[in-house]
Amino acid sequence: MPLSQTLLTRIALDITSGLSHRDRFARLVDTVKANLGCDAAALLEFRDRHFVPLATAGLAEDVAGRHFAIDSHPRLEAIARAGDLVRFPADSALPDPYDGLIPNQEDRLHVHACIGLPLFDDEKLIGALTLDAFDPQRFDNLGTMELRALGALSAASLKNALLLDKLERVSLLGQGSREANNDSPPMVGNAPVMESLRQEILAVAGTDLNVLILGETGTGKELVARAVHQASPRAGKALVYLNCAALPESVAESELFGHVKGAFTGAISHRSGKFETADKGTLFLDEIGELPLGLQAKLLRVLQYGDVQRIGDDRSLKVDVRIIAATNKDLKQEVLAGRFRADLYHRLSVFPLHVPTLRERPEDLGPLCGHFLEQSRKSLGLSVLRIRPDALSRLKNHDWPGNVRELEHVIKRAATLARAASDDGAVMIEPQMLAIGGQSASVPVQSPAAVAQVEGKNLKEATDAFQAAYISQVLSANRGNWASTARALGLDPGNLHRLAKRLGLK
Known part of the structure; x- marks a missing residue:
């Protein structure tokens, strides 16, 4: 079906209507898929040499969590390098990143007709719109000028969304702040509780308030700490990590505050503590609920007066450190039980952040699977890694007491087993390969x-x-x-x- 002026006008009205960015993008790809006869369509943002799905139609739900590195996907790299739309020949030798990811097409795994529209803000690549179909002649009657017009409309919508997001960040963080570092692992998921968490992160990141991150084991508390630091004015300085649960009490004070030569047996040289290392940056104290009571008092002094004293040294050193702490414990109950100081708790919990469990965000399970599948595909050197719909259904029926970390381990273990059962680079995860709910995995x-x-x-x-x-x-x-x-x-x-x-x- 050719692109008509009426259709282009409708798309233009849709993407300028008063919808959220996500709804606007979803309407765009749904309209394109329905009217152009695509088997799949996707709007992608270009971010740090990756194409990140913003909205898809006709693709498996795990695609939403796959960040496609152009170095691993030659067809996407060709789109990124092109200055204009790309029509791939039906017999192109370049693998399509969506091969096998269009549901209910078990007998037709390889996409034949494919068009890529690179999207630009002036001359800067900001994304792409991809159109795919199994019929090799599906897009033959689509005119170049009309496709360029569709690309221009899509680019304008994406450009406006990115600009509004940037303005929102500046408003929340302040002019002197820096945006999150692209090296930071992504926070995958668009459930309402995750969107609320992102807004809270942005709200506190531009301040110097202490942050207490609360959540069950495996929910991603360290990821939230990194997001707070990297969206803050301290992003150019160190984020120093210390696991309080892994510290023997005998060395914990030295780890935190440092020591001078000869301060105790074995102190053969001067050593800086974590506070000195994190000066002008951020100190992330993981499992803060495990910190011994004696050290809690010394930590409180640093928070009150901003100075540290090395073991064996009479002098004090001034430090400028932001504290982010995390725990899976109920610190209020720990205070009542006498295991955690009330004054330290109130100092740390100026701005608490609750990280939701996987049970609270079931709609994110598909995108999270896609994220870990893409990680596993790259680490195992596979050309394609897919998961059967019945295997995904089995994952959805599990209650995930270990949260996102448990899901990650299940996917990576299953990917390894699936590769062992495959004779080529295209690998499929079967239900029996998933070790969940106390059951062992097996490989046919x-x-x-x-x-x-x-x-x-x-x-x-x-x-x-x-x-x-x-x-x-x-x-x-x-x-x-x-x-x-x-x-x-x-x-x-x-x-x-x-x-x-x-x-x-x-």
Whole structure:
């Protein structure tokens, strides 16, 4: 269907209507997909050599969390380098980043017709609009001038959204602040509770208030601490991390405040503490609820007077440090129980941030899966890594007591097992590969070569051959690491070593 002036006018009215950016972008791609006969359409923002999905239509829900590095996706790199729209030949040798990511198309995994519209703000690349279809001739009747007009409308909408976001940041953070560093890991998810958290982060980042981050284990408290620091005026200085739970009490004071040579047995030289290292920057005290009471009093003094004293030194050093603390404990209850100082609690909790559990944001599970799938795809050197819809459904039915961290581990473990079961670079995660809810993961051995190894053997010989082939596959997937292989197979490491020796693998 050709692009008509009426359709372009409707798109222009849609993207200038009084909707949120996200709703406006969703309406844009839905309209484009419906009227141009696409099997999939996507609006992407270009950020630090990555294309980040802002809205998609016709694509799997995990695509929303995949940040596509152009160095890993040659078709997207071609769009990024082009100064104009790109029509890819139906027989293009460049893999499409959406191959296998269009639902309900199990027999047609490879996209054939593809157009990429790079979006510019003046001469700066800010994004792309992609159109994909399985029919190789689907876009043949789309005129170049009309497609350019569609790209111009999309670019204008994206440009305005980015400008408004920037103005909002300046308003909340102040003119002297810096925007978040692109090296910061992304906070994936658009659930209302996550949008509220982002607004709270922006609100406090431009101040020097102490921040207390509260949340269950695995919710991403360190990620929130990084976001606060990197959106603050201190972003150009150090963010120093200290895990209070991992500190033996005997060395905790030295870690925090430093010591001078000869201050105690083993102090063979001067050493700066975390406060000195974080001067003019931010000190992130993780698991603050585990800090011994004696050190709590000394930490309170630093917060009150802004000076530290090294162990064995009579002099005080002035420091300018912002404190961000985090805990999975209920510090109010810890105060009542006498395990945490009330005065320190009130000093730290000037601006509390609650990080939601995964149970509070179920709509983010798909994008989070996509984020971890893309990470695993790159780390395992795969061309394609997908997850079956029934496997994704199984993930949605789990209550995730370990939150996002648990999901990350499940996806990465399943990706490793899926690679072991695959004969090529296109890998699919099956439901049985997911170790959740106390169940072990398993990998079906699908290679014809593995089956051929057991033909013509008696049961014991066939069993040994199968075990040897299977262990070798999983060992290869874990890059020769026997401990990781034992975990993937659900075996005791000692038993695995003995079995591997008996099978002649060691």
